[in-house]
Amino acid sequence: MRSVPNYHHPYFIFFILILFLAFFVSANTFSATESLTISSNKTIISPSQIFELGFFNIATSSRWYLGIWYKIIPIRIYVWVANRDNPLFSSNGTLKISNNNLVIFDQSDRPVWSTNITGGDVRSPVVAELLDNGNVLLRDSNNRLLWQSFDFPTDTLLEEMKLGWDHKNGFNRILRSWKTTEDPSSGDFSTKLETSEFPEFYICNRESIRYRSGPWNGIGFSSVAGTNQVGYIVYNFTASKEEVTYSYRINKPNIYSILSLNSAGFLQRLTWMDAAQSWKQLWYTPKDLCDNYKVCGNYGYCDSNTIRNCNCIKGFKPMNEQAWDLRDGSAGCMRKTRLSCEGRDGFARLKRMKLPDTTSTIVDREIGLKVCKERCLKDCNCTAFANADIRNGGSGCVIWTGEILDTRAEGGQDLYVRLAAADLGDKRIKNEKMIGSSIGMSILLLISFIIFHFRKRKQKRSIAIQTPIVDQVRSQDSLMNEVVVSSRSYKSKENKTEYLDLPLIEWEALAMATNNFSKDNTLGQGGFGIVYKGRLLDGKVIAVKRLSKMSSQGTNEFMNEVRLIAKLQHINLVRLLGCCVDKGEKMLIYEFLENLSLDSHLFDKTRRSNLNWQKRFDIINGIARGLLYLHQDSRCRIIHRDLKASNVLLDKNMTPKISDFGMARIFGREETEANTRRVVGTYGYMSPEYAMDGIFSMKSDVFSFGVLLLEIISGKRNKGFYNSNRDLNLLSFVWRHWKEGKGLEIVDPINIDFSSSTLRTHEILRCIQIGLLCVQERAEDRPVMSSVMVMLGSETTAITQPKRPGFCIGRSPLEADSTSSTQRGDECTVNQITVSVIDAR
Numbered sequence: 001m002r003s004v005p006n007y008h009h010p011y012f013i014f015f016i017l018i019l020f021l022a023f024f025v026s027a028n029t030f031s032a033t034e035s036l037t038i039s040s041n042k043t044i045i046s047p048s049q050i051f052e053l054g055f056f057n058i059a060t061s062s063r064w065y066l067g068i069w070y071k072i073i074p075i076r077i078y079v080w081v082a083n084r085d086n087p088l089f090s091s092n093g094t095l096k097i098s099n100n101n102l103v104i105f106d107q108s109d110r111p112v113w114s115t116n117i118t119g120g121d122v123r124s125p126v127v128a129e130l131l132d133n134g135n136v137l138l139r140d141s142n143n144r145l146l147w148q149s150f151d152f153p154t155d156t157l158l159e160e161m162k163l164g165w166d167h168k169n170g171f172n173r174i175l176r177s178w179k180t181t182e183d184p185s186s187g188d189f190s191t192k193l194e195t196s197e198f199p200e201f202y203i204c205n206r207e208s209i210r211y212r213s214g215p216w217n218g219i220g221f222s223s224v225a226g227t228n229q230v231g232y233i234v235y236n237f238t239a240s241k242e243e244v245t246y247s248y249r250i251n252k253p254n255i256y257s258i259l260s261l262n263s264a265g266f267l268q269r270l271t272w273m274d275a276a277q278s279w280k281q282l283w284y285t286p287k288d289l290c291d292n293y294k295v296c297g298n299y300g301y302c303d304s305n306t307i308r309n310c311n312c313i314k315g316f317k318p319m320n321e322q323a324w325d326l327r328d329g330s331a332g333c334m335r336k337t338r339l340s341c342e343g344r345d346g347f348a349r350l351k352r353m354k355l356p357d358t359t360s361t362i363v364d365r366e367i368g369l370k371v372c373k374e375r376c377l378k379d380c381n382c383t384a385f386a387n388a389d390i391r392n393g394g395s396g397c398v399i400w401t402g403e404i405l406d407t408r409a410e411g412g413q414d415l416y417v418r419l420a421a422a423d424l425g426d427k428r429i430k431n432e433k434m435i436g437s438s439i440g441m442s443i444l445l446l447i448s449f450i451i452f453h454f455r456k457r458k459q460k461r462s463i464a465i466q467t468p469i470v471d472q473v474r475s476q477d478s479l480m481n482e483v484v485v486s487s488r489s490y491k492s493k494e495n496k497t498e499y500l501d502l503p504l505i506e507w508e509a510l511a512m513a514t515n516n517f518s519k520d521n522t523l524g525q526g527g528f529g530i531v532y533k534g535r536l537l538d539g540k541v542i543a544v545k546r547l548s549k550m551s552s553q554g555t556n557e558f559m560n561e562v563r564l565i566a567k568l569q570h571i572n573l574v575r576l577l578g579c580c581v582d583k584g585e586k587m588l589i590y591e592f593l594e595n596l597s598l599d600s601h602l603f604d605k606t607r608r609s610n611l612n613w614q615k616r617f618d619i620i621n622g623i624a625r626g627l628l629y630l631h632q633d634s635r636c637r638i639i640h641r642d643l644k645a646s647n648v649l650l651d652k653n654m655t656p657k658i659s660d661f662g663m664a665r666i667f668g669r670e671e672t673e674a675n676t677r678r679v680v681g682t683y684g685y686m687s688p689e690y691a692m693d694g695i696f697s698m699k700s701d702v703f704s705f706g707v708l709l710l711e712i713i714s715g716k717r718n719k720g721f722y723n724s725n726r727d728l729n730l731l732s733f734v735w736r737h738w739k740e741g742k743g744l745e746i747v748d749p750i751n752i753d754f755s756s757s758t759l760r761t762h763e764i765l766r767c768i769q770i771g772l773l774c775v776q777e778r779a780e781d782r783p784v785m786s787s788v789m790v791m792l793g794s795e796t797t798a799i800t801q802p803k804r805p806g807f808c809i810g811r812s813p814l815e816a817d818s819t820s821s822t823q824r825g826d827e828c829t830v831n832q833i834t835v836s837v838i839d840a841r
C-alpha cells in the first residue's frame, strides 16, 4: 500500500526547504558532471541572485551566445559574452566542463569556444562558479584559480573588474565594442590603457586613435570631467611593476552601474534607475569635436567655447593660415620664435588644460614644480611640464620631450609650456612676482581692461574671428603671461556629488535670500510665476523661480522632471541648483546670470549697440549648442517648446544659456513627435504645425531657433513686428528681402560694419539663410540641430535654398478657454499674446 504524503507535515515542509536551499546553493556553481543546454533554459545564478549566466539570442536571431546578464534587473544588458565571435547557429548548444576547461559544444558536439587552459598540475575535478560581482571563475579541487571571465572582458567594465595590464602574466584587458547593438561580435572600437611612463587610455577605431583620456592626475583622467561626477563611485587607478589598471567600486548599496563601450564608439556609464525602470546614460565620451584626437594638430588646443574650436597655444601661430581660416586646425601650429636652449626660455602657464599626449614624457613623482621647471630648462628637448598629481595642491613632475598635441581647454590642470623669451612678453618677470599678490593681479586686470576698451574705441575693429569675446582677458595677448582659458568651467565640486540627489532648499532659506520675496528683488515674471534675485547665507547669488500656485503639476512629476533637468549639464544651459517643495509651493533655484536675458539687450535702444556681430554670432552658436544638447544627448530627447529671446540668459561673459524648462517635454529615444491637447509656448516663436495642430517635435524647437536667429541678426522682434511695407511679421520681411537678393538690408545696422570684411558679410548672409531654413513651413524641410551646427561652423558646407517660411502664426483652435484669448485675430496677423496655459501632464 502506498502512503499519501501529508503535505502539512512539518518534516515535509522542512524537506522542501532543504531542497530549495540546496537548489540555490548549488545554482551558482557548475561541476564537471553537469551541462547547460539552450533548450533546458537552465542558467547559473550568482549567490545573491544578482547575475545570471546562460545562453541567449537577440530578438529572434538564430545565433546563440553564452553570456552574463543582471538577473536582478528586468531590462537585460549582456555584460559579458563568451563566444562573441563564434556563435552557435542552432539552439542545440551545450556548455560543459571538459578536460578541465569550460567548453561550448554545438549540435554535432564540436567545440566552438573553450577557456583554453593547458598544462599546469590541475587537480580534477574542476568547478565553475558565478560570483555576485558577475565574474565566472574556474577553480580546481585545490581551490586554485585557473581562469576568470574578468580577464577577458567584452564591452563592459563591471564594478571590481580591471581594465589594463597584468604585467606578471603579460596580458592586457581591453574593452571591445559590439558590432551593432544587436550583434555581439567584435566591433571596430576598443578601449585600452596604454602603458607609457604616464599612462592614459585611448578609444580606438580599428587602429586609429579616436579619443584620448589624458593621464591619471590622482583624481581622474585629465580630461574626463565626468568620471568623478558621482560621489558614490570610487575610482582606482594603479600603476606599478605588476599592473597598470583602472577599476571602480560603488560604495552605496543597490546601485547598479557599468561602464561600457557602445557600438558607436562611445564609452558610457549606464546606471540602473529603479524609479524609471530604465538604464540611464549618466556620462559618455567623446562628447564633442574637441574630444576628437589631435583635432587641432601639434601645439594647438581645442576650446569648444570659441567660435573656431582650434586655437594656437600662446607663442605659436597657425601652420597653415588658410586652412585655419576655414576652421580646419588639424595642421596645427608652429613656434613664433625658436627656443634658445640657453636657459633664457620661459614658460607660459595655461590654466585648466587637458594634459597633452603622454607618449614622450618623463615622470618623477618625487620632485615638485620648482625643480621640475629647472629640469625642463636644462633639457633642450623639454617642451612643457606639469604636476603629475593634482591632489593636495599638486605634486610630482611630468616633462614632455616631444610635440604638444591633443590638448583642450576645459577641465584638467595647469600646463607650463616652454616659450622663447621673445614670445613671453616683457611682463613676464613682473608677473611672476605678482603671483602671490592678488591685489597686484587685480590692478593689472583693471589696467588691461581699461587699455582694452580704450583701444577698442580708438581703433576700428579688426577682423577678429579668432578672438573669442567671451573672455576678454584672453584677447590681451601681450598683457598677460597666463592664458586664461575656460574660466567659465561650470562644474563645481559640490554638485558633482549631488548628481543624483538634487538639493532641497527650505522655504525659509529662500524667503530670507529674497528678502521675503520682495518686489525689489523681482527679476521677471512669466506665465509660470515670478523670478526673484536672492542671496543665500553663504553669499551665493541665485535666481529663484516661484511657480504660481495654480500649477497643476503633481509634486512627484515635478520632482522627477526637476531631477532630470538638474542632470543636464551644459555650458549653454542654465544650471538648476536646487528646488523647494514646501508650504504648498514649488520653487526652482537657478544660478544667477549677471546679464539677464537676451531680449533685454537685443531690443533695448542703448544696450543693443554693445552687441556687435561677433557677439551676436557667438550667442547664436551658443544657443545652437545648447539646443543640440537637449535634442540629442543621452537616451531621452528634450523638446524645450518655449525657446525665445527672453528665455536665453547671458552670463557676465555674454555666454548664452537657455533657461525655463517649464514646458519642456522629455521624449523617449524612439519617440520623435507628440501631440498635445493644450498648446503652450509663445506666439511668434511657434511653428505652424504646433500652433495649429498641437504637434511638437524637435523641428518645432528648430523653428523657434530660426525665429530667434533672425531676431538676433535683425534686432527686431518677430512678434509685434511692424513696418509700413505691410509685412506680416519679421519672417515675411526677411523672406521678401532674401528673395529680392537684399538679405543684408535686414541686418541690424547698429555696430555691424560691412566694409571691414567680406568674410563677415558672407557669414551674416549664411546665418540669415540658416535662419530661413529653420523656419520653413514644412517641418520635414527644416534641418535638425546637428546640421545647423555644421552649417554654422563651416563656411564650405553647401546649404540649400530655403523655401517659404511658415509665417501664418494663427491661434490654435484647441485653446479657446485660454484666459488671454481676448485679442483673437484672424490667421496671419500680428499677434502679441504670450500664451501661458499650463499643459496638464
Ligand SMILES: *[C@@H]1O[C@H](CO)[C@@H](O)[C@H](O)[C@H]1NC(C)=O
Pocket (backbone or CB within 6 Å): 039, 040, 041
Ligand atoms: C525556455 O524558455 C522559452 C522562453 O522563455 C520557452 O518558450 C520554452 O518553452 C522554455 N523551454 C523549456 C524546456 O522550459
Ligand SMILES: *[C@@H]1O[C@H](CO)[C@@H](O)[C@H](O)[C@H]1NC(C)=O
Pocket (backbone or CB within 6 Å): 039, 091, 092, 107, 108
Ligand atoms: C537538436 O534539437 C532538436 C530539437 O530540439 C532535436 O530534435 C535534435 O535531435 C537535436 N540535434 C542534435 C544533434 O542533438
Ligand SMILES: *[C@@H]1O[C@H](CO)[C@@H](O)[C@H](O)[C@H]1NC(C)=O
Pocket (backbone or CB within 6 Å): 113, 114, 115, 116
Ligand atoms: C582557444 O584556442 C582556439 C585554437 O587555438 C582558438 O581558435 C580560440 O579562439 C581560443 N579560444 C579562446 C576563448 O581564447
Ligand SMILES: *[C@@H]1O[C@H](CO)[C@@H](O)[C@H](O)[C@H]1NC(C)=O
Pocket (backbone or CB within 6 Å): 236, 237, 238, 245
Ligand atoms: C586599487 O587596486 C589595487 C590593485 O589593483 C589594490 O591593491 C588596492 O587595494 C586598490 N585600492 C583601493 C582603494 O581599492
Ligand SMILES: *[C@@H]1O[C@H](CO)[C@@H](O)[C@H](O)[C@H]1NC(C)=O
Pocket (backbone or CB within 6 Å): 379, 380, 381
Ligand atoms: C633630444 O632628442 C634627440 C632626438 O630625439 C635625442 O637624440 C637626444 O638624446 C635628446 N636629448 C636629451 C638631452 O635627451
